[in-house]
Amino acid sequence: MFCNDFYKRFYVDEQAAEKIGFNPYYIEVESGLDEWIRMEGRDIIDLASNNYLGLAADIRLKNAIITAVEKYGASLCGTPVSTGYIDLFKTLEKELSDFIGLEDTVILPSCYQANIGLFVSIARKNDLVIVDRFAHSSLIQGAKAVGCKIRPFLHNDMEYLERLLKRSHDYIQVFVVTESVFSTDGTIAPLREINELCRHYNALPIIDDSHGIGVLGNEGKGILDAQNIHDFNGIYTASLGKAFANSGGVICGKKEIIKYLRYYCPHLVYSTSVTPSVLAGIKAVLKIIRNDSGVLKNKLYLYKNILYDSLVEAGFDTVSSPAPINSIRTGSRENTIATAKKLYEKGILSTPFIEPSVPINEGRIRFIAGINLSETAIEQGSEIIKRINQT
Amino acid sequence: MDFEDRIIAALNKSLGRKTEIKLESRLKEDLLCDSFDTLMIISALEDEFSIEIDEGNFSDIITVKDIVHKLRSAID
Known part of the structure; x- marks a missing residue:
């Protein structure tokens, strides 16, 4: 084949994903970041996105973006x-x-x-x-x-x-x-x-x-x-x-x-x-944050603490954090991907980190609970986590 | 502390690994060092011996013993 040696450079190591039977990266999302997200035909609790303040699908943002697109175009x-x-x-x-x-x-x-x-x-x-x-x-x-x-x-x-x-x-x-x-x-x-x-x-x-x-x-x-x-x-x-x-x-x-x-x-x-839509969206977020920051942050940390208690109860090796982020130490990339798989199968999307994002054998799984999630979703997520190591 | 011990102590300090570091330890295979760990090691050695190390000179390092040889010849 033409440039055969060149194309041999592009090897992606998927051995761990193949061994575990789960690739946690590039799973197709079929919805926006609403209360639940839809993936592979199922409603999943999103503990993976960085949508801290839950504003990604907020109606005020959507309206501001629509207005900007009408004025400035795409x-x-x-x-x-x-x-x-x-x-x-x-x-x-x-x-x-x-x-x-x-x-x-x-x-x-x-x-x-x-x-x-x-x-x-x-x-x-x-x-x-x-x-x-x-x-x-x-x-x-x-x-x-x-x-x-x-x-x-x-x-x-x-x-x-x-x-x-x-x-x-x-x-x-x-x-x-x-x-x-x-x-x-x-x-x-x-x-x-x-x-x-x-x-x-x-x-x-x-x-x-x-x-x-x-x-x-x-x-x-x-x-x-x-x-x-x-x-x-x-x-x-x-x-x-x-x-x-x-x-x-x-x-x-x-x-x-x-x-x-x-x-x-x-x-x-x-x-x-x-794009104009992004500029208008950021402007709208600034307004929301100025008005509601205290309420938003209280809910963010409430959700974080509920999940943290669940992770501890489940026996995970948790990382203590002052930020609204929960993280567990999962060691090898195989164990990291396997844990992410168990969570996903039970209805939770998390963020697994393997090398080179983290040092070798210092895998992590991160959970961010955006405040767009309902209390019901947080309770369900919390119960799933508590039982995850029992099955 | 002798020369080798100072190097191992610098590696311990910079890597924070639980694995015991010996002269025979290979940086990649045994100590699981990535490219950033190598920079951490260089930084710690510069700190320990008050010298400047060009990371290009570190590209052929395989074991801790190689670091000892490389540094000894640089300092002597």
Whole structure:
């Protein structure tokens, strides 16, 4: 065959899935994220999506999106530097900046693009990127693309981080990169301490608040508000496809850097602009969060705690988390997939993590209970979990 | 602590594995190190020996003993 050797490169290791008789990835979903989701002809309890605030199928969001589509159409068919920068785009940048508490914002088609585009635009070969061991792949890929030195520190270990900072004086610029909420286990970064260390050692903090925005802090304003950080000189990124129930990603920070990114970030400048429907959807979510954040968060943590108690009662090795995330340690990829299979067969969709998303033999299964789920669904899910190891 | 013990201690600190780390341990097969673990090891060794290590020089490392040889020649 033509280019036979080339095509041999593309081997996907599905041995564990074949052995267990279940592939938990790319299962077709036949509905939206309603109270139940429909998969393979069955109604399933969704404990897998990042729909924390349950807004993905909210009627207020749908109406805002429909109105925007009627006014602007489906697409802007251009990048933000050309036809993509509609008035809605500009006002939303301002609203997001005010909400997060930083000077300015750019909106990109995804946070993955935002993180990679950020490093490609601001880092140089002789810079050092110090990154938490468990930070998201997108935060490392950009630094790798630039070719600057990357040094990881043990997860949330401030002594380790400071040791690295102490011997980082030979680099032109040092960045300290982490996430607010680590999505696999739900641990939260001590950003206040990181920010202070960065000030002391003249390093620039970069925080990805994808699992914090909409959830942490007063009115869901995110990690900066949650940890009372008012002097943040660094760069903030976040996904708008999780609690914000839309898509896209933001980069926020000082005016001068955001202005630079508007012209020189290739992932923004050369990508078709986010659609009017997404912009309108994000704007609608901001309004809902401002009005109802307290109620939404109470329910979110109530559901989290109910599920946590069930996981403990079932005998799972649970990870303690201050975020609205429940996670269990499942070891090998075979056991991780087998556990996800048992849950799925009983009517629960969970998120299994196997290597390379987690270190080898440190598999996890994560559960996020969005508040669109009814109390009945949570009770049923809880009962399923309690009995799952008895069958 | 002798040279080998310092390296093993640095590996223990950076990897946090329950498996006992010996000179014969293979990074991938025995200690289940991925590419990020390798960066953690390099970082810990730089910290322990106050040196700069180019990760390109680590690409042919298979066992802990290989690290000992590589570092000894770099430091001597």
